[in-house]
Each structure stands twice: as structure tokens, then as C-alpha cells.
Amino acid sequence: xxxxxxxxxxxxxxxxxxxxxxxxxxxxxxxxxxxxxxxxxxxxxxxxxxxxxxxxxxxxxxxxxxxxxxxxxxxxxxxxxxxxxxxxxxxxxxxxxxxxxxxxxxxxxxxxxxxxxxxxxxxxxxxxxxxxxxxxxxxxxxxxxxxxxxxxxxxxxxxxxxxxxxxxxxxxxxxxxxxxxxxxxxxxxxxxxxxxxxxxxxxxxxx
Numbered sequence: 500x501x502x503x504x505x506x507x508x509x510x511x512x513x514x515x516x517x518x519x520x521x522x523x524x525x526x527x528x529x530x531x532x533x534x535x536x537x538x539x540x541x542x543x544x545x546x547x548x549x550x551x552x553x554x555x556x557x558x559x560x561x562x563x564x565x566x567x568x569x570x571x572x573x574x575x576x577x578x579x580x581x582x583x584x585x586x587x588x589x590x591x592x593x594x595x596x597x598x599x600x601x602x603x604x605x606x607x608x609x610x611x612x613x614x615x616x617x618x619x620x621x622x623x624x625x626x627x628x629x630x631x632x633x634x635x636x637x638x639x640x641x642x643x644x645x646x647x648x649x650x651x652x653x654x655x656x657x658x659x660x661x662x663x664x665x666x667x668x669x670x671x672x673x674x675x676x677x678x679x680x681x682x683x684x685x686x687x688x689x690x691x692x693x694x695x696x697x698x699x700x701x702x703x704x705x706x
Contacts, residue, residue, distance in 0.1 A: 500581050504546065505551040514560035521638035526556050529634035533628050535686040539679040540624075548628055549642050555629050558589055571609030574616075574691040590616050591626040592633050595667040596660055624635075631671045635683070643684065644668055652684030 507530075515523045530552035537548035558564070558573025573589030594600045594617055601614035620626075621648045633692070642650075648665055676683055684690050 501547060501550050501584050502554075502580070504550055504553070507550045510557060510560075511553060517560050517561050520557050520559070520563075522556055525636055525640035526553055526637070528641060529555055529629065529632045531554070532632040532635050532641060532687055535688075536628060536632070536675055536683055539686060540675070542678075543624060543628070547584065548625065551585050551625060552629055552632055554582075554585045555588050555592045555633065557585075567610045567613055570594075571614055573698055574613075584652060587620070587631050589627065591620060592629045594662040595630050595660065595671075596677065597622050597626075599663075600660060627671045627674065631668060631675065631683070634668050635687060637693070637698075639696060640689040640696065641687035642686065642694045643690070644672065646694050 508527075511523050511526060530549045533552035534545045534549035537545040553574070554577065556564040556569060556573065557576060558569035558571065560576070561569075563571045564572065570590055570593050574586045577583075577586035577589055590613060591597070594613075597620070598618045601610075601618060622630075634644055635641055637647065637650065644665075648661075648668075652661070672683055679686075
């Protein structure tokens, strides 16, 4: 089950009141990118793409948290709401390598729960789409993949499997471009302008 687009947008407003930050505008842009790409593909539902894109990071509503925590919290929250399709995207969007990210299953929660889930999950086009759009959208618009990878690395540093994940992202890009019959960049508003902007990496406010 999915929420409506209006419900999803309200959820983002509530989440922003709980944990303000650029992640909310990023989430809106992920939704727009996913919808615009899905519109060019006959086998995809643009409205579903938009909604799961809007809510992929909803786990950040709980506060400033790391990648596994926001992934898991989003899954739990959406499962409680009955939004199983969104809950799945909350789990898969940060793990481009899918089960290969969890060749050694972690013992600590929530990584153990995430790994168990993803090992039993085969990526579909919506998983791939949000993984890609997560790498295309920033809070101020859309950027080419290379720009986004640099932005994320400046914030978090080089983590294990980053480079392998970049390779997967480019493969996903090519996969969707073949289905679309054009470049993904052709459907992202003002990307030629926003890619050239350079903002300092966002850091959480000091308490």
C-alpha cells in the first residue's frame, strides 16, 4: 500500500518540524527526479515513483542519525503505517550493491536486520530508480552523478564499497537511459545550472 502524494508531502513537513535540515528538500527532489524518469518508461508508474522517492529518507524524522539508523527507522515507521512499498525503498535505497553489501552479516542492530532483509530482496526497477535518484538530487536541485559523489564523500569520507557503488550507479543510469531513449539528465530541471553550483557540505548544528 502507498500513501497519496499529499500524505507523503505532509509527512515531510512533519518530519522537518522534528528534524530540520536540507534532507527534506533533497527528498522532494528525489521524488521529482523519480517521477520525471518514470514518465519516460511505459512499464513504470510515475506517481508511485514520486511517492517512494519523497519518503525514501523519512527515517531521518527521528533526528541526526547515521545511514543504517535512518534506513531502519524509515522501514519501521512505514511498516507501522502499512506503506509496505515505501518501507521496502527505505531499506534498499542506500545499498546499491544490495546483498553484496552484506557478505559478512553484521551482529549489531540495525545493520543485522537490514542485512537480513536485503539478502532476501531482489532489486526491482523502483529500488534501482530511487538508488539512482538519491545520487542525482541535492537540496538545491539536481546534479550529475560525479558531483553528487564528491559532495557525499566530502561529508562522510570514503567508506567501504563506495567506489563499487559508484560503478553500480553508472550501470543503473545506463539501464534507465536505454529504456527512456534519452539521457536521464534531459528530464531533470535546470541540471545544467545547479551542477555548477558549489555549496559547502551541510553539517548538523552544534547543540
